[in-house]
Amino acid sequence: MSLALPNYHALGVLLLVLLALVLFSRDRIPLETSSLVVLAILTIGFQVFPYVGPDGRELSPTDFYAGFGHQALIAVCSLMILGHGLIRSGALEPVGRGLAISWRKAPALSMLATLLVCAVLSAFINNTPIVVMLLPILIGVAMRTGQSPSGMLLPVGLISIVGGMSTTIGTSTNLLVVSVAADMGVAPFRMFDFIVPAAIAGTVSVLYLWLIAPRLIPERQAPMQSTVKRLYTAQIRLGKSSEVVGKTLAEAIDRSGGNMKVEKIQRGPGVFVTPLPDVALKAGDRITTTATRDNLREYAHLLGGRLFSGDVEVDDAHPLGPGDQKIAEVAVTPQSRLVGSRISEARLLSRYGLRLLALHRYNREDQTRSTGLDNTVLRSGDVLLVQSPSSRLNQLKEGGDLLVLDGSVNLPKTSKAPIALGIMVLVVAIAAFGILPIAISAVAGVLAMLLTRCLNWKEAMNALSIQVVMIIVASLAMGAALMRTGGADWIAQIFLSLSFGIPSWAILGLLMLSMAALTNVVSNNAAAVIGTPIAISLAQQLMLPAEPFVLAVLFGSNLSFATPMAYQTNLLVMNAGGYKFNDFVRVGLPLMLVLWVVLTLTLAYAYQI
Structure with missing residues (x-):
């Protein structure tokens, strides 16, 4: 089967996609910077070299900015704010405190309960605040029992990702895939349309992470206090x-x-x-x-x-004393204002009352050897060993920039908690019953939280991430360019030619595996939006329904278990638990492969392909 080269515009877009994937995989280049580079190249390129499609319509370069007003982005941002409102108001405090109490009585069953609760909550709320809520609880359990937290933190972090792929609102990836597919003519997915395959995968994941994963993880100690002087x-x-x-x-x-x-x-x-x-x-x-x-x-x-x-x-009879100063480990949260700031510019002492003693990060040595600690740029998941008065550490627990990993169960609890929980339930119910699209009900929910003072504007803005916004917009722009120029069709033809002669269900599985491999190297949002038009084109050329192929992209893009950089909570868990890169490979890769087989067979059976 001969395959002609695509037109020059499609070829240019394909090369840009390759460049974007390389940029997105570079830790030292902020994702928002890479996203802006992609947008700039796309718009300038199509302005200098106009493209007229087969229908005679010219593709306007400003069309690539449409992602800023896309319903998926609006829904993602609104749901991030709503999730932050639940945490800030203390709506999840009973859940966290109940789990903390149960761990003292029955640790084995409590681990199962923690996995189930985390999975269910992650189906409706961004998993980052859920993991942030559970980390101190699990570390506290480890401190009380004298065991390493390594058998707890990684399974909980991974199950939050599995739970997130259960509904259309579970992750930004899901929202992007279903929105892009709807834009391209695929019947819109309702909130629970793929809950059955997700529930089957979730059951397998819970059993694996409860019974097997803790036995695969070597005992790790998060590390720093014994090696640093006060x-x-x-x-x-x-x-x-x-x-x-x-x-x-x-x-x-x-x-x-x-x-x-x-x-x-x-x-x-x-x-x-x-x-x-x-x-x-x-x-x-x-x-x-x-x-x-x-x-x-x-x-x-x-x-x-x-x-x-x-x-x-000060002399031998009167040595220096610590006074009220305590040493603690604090983690930089994904939504922190400190992300992207140099340590020398972060004003840790004047802003938070913290004296930095040490920094713990996966492969930190390469950067600090060349730049020095003061010039190190803070990233999500970094763990800082700090010294501070007890009062300042308590104040820190009420903010959202740094997570104190001292094992205390100090969850917020306010009178607004029932209101915030009620607003979130209404938002989900209205969208689930098809009364309003999630983009509309979520915005209304944000307004309700602001009017009822569950959140103020500053807290709402702190919940947003410019990184998430920019990667979504850039990904939508690349997806649109691939579709409009015929690049997606050309990739689909290559995929078919390489898989010629194998059953359609195997092609579905290869598509999901390709997305799973890609999402563990680059942003899962980018993998999802680039993969969705290719999946739809593939289904059209096979003359099969598009839905299973779209879901293959959705599930594959969520199988981000095998590397710590695949998902933002992976890095947070890794640094907090003192894990090594190989721990994620040892635990996450088998989980990824098992879920790939389970989901492929489930989709093939459900859609009879």
Whole structure:
């Protein structure tokens, strides 16, 4: 079977898709930046080289911006805000607290209950806040029982992804696939139209993650507290004989090796001097700095001063004490304002009262070796070892930027919880019964949460992710370009020629496996939107119903279990639990392959292909 090359525009789009997949797989390039590159190339390219389709209509470059107003994006953003409203109002507090209590009584059955609850909630709520809610609970269980949390965290993270593929609103991927398919003429999927194959896959997943997965995971310890020295704040008081009296602060810092960070200079009762480099130091000045015990003593010796903690001179009889300072591990959440910020610009001390002691991240070494810790760009899932007063850590638990991994069950509980839960139930019910599309009912739900003060505008905006918005818009643009230029048809023809002679159900399985492989390397939203027009074209050329092929793309794009970078909660769980890359391969790859077989056979049987 001969296969002609596509037209130049389709070929250009295919090359751009390949470039996009490469960009999306690069950790060091933000997804939103890669998405903007794709949009810019598409619009400029079609403006400079206009394309006229077979129907005689010219494709307007501005059509690629339509994703910003697409109903799928509106629904995704609204559901992200609604999920955040449930967490902030404490609507899920009874669930979390009930699980925490049950873990003390029957750990084995509680693990099963946790998996089931997580799967069910993830079918209707974005799984990120659910995982964020459960992580401290499970870590607390591990602390109380003296066991490693590694057998708990990874299974819970993976089941949240499985649960998310059960309904049209479970993940942004699902919403994108069903919306793009509807735009292309496929009968719209209702909320529970594919619940049966998803429930079968979910049952298999729960049994695997409950009974088998914990035995496959080596014991891991999240790691950092034993390897890092505590910081202490003290004053270096300069006497008349101090060698730095009369010199500038910059010269004094140079004497310390350039490492001393001066927080303030006190010059007499209630008099403070701004610690600028050119400030001349005087006898009696009190320099406040924070460092390890050994470094503080070294600084005092080099500056010719005496070390004080409060009004007591530090010596063998009066050593430095921690005071109210606690050491804790905190994780950067996917919706955090800190994502994309350099550590030196994050203002951890002034904004959150945190002193950074160490950073834990999968393959962090390669970046920090070349850039240094201060220039490291924070990512979702990064775990920071910090030192802070207890009060500031408690305040941190009420924000959404950092998740305190101290094992405490400190879930929000407000009088608005029943209202927020009722709004969410109404949104889902109205969409499930076909009264209103989810894009409309979800927007109405956001308005209801704002009017009832379950959320304020600042919290609503914090729930949104520019990364999610940009990847969805860019993916929709690439999908539209593939379809309009004939690129999707050409890929479908290649797929058919390579699979010539095999049964249609096997072609369906190969399509799902291709999406599963792709989604573990690049964004699942990108894989889904690119794969949907190809799936529809494939079904048309096989003269088969499009629905099973669309679902093959939907399910395949959700099988993001085999690598930590495949899904944002994977990275969060990985860093919080101290997992290695191979742990995801060891546990996630078998799960991916088992669900691929189960879902392929289920779809083939259900649609008789």
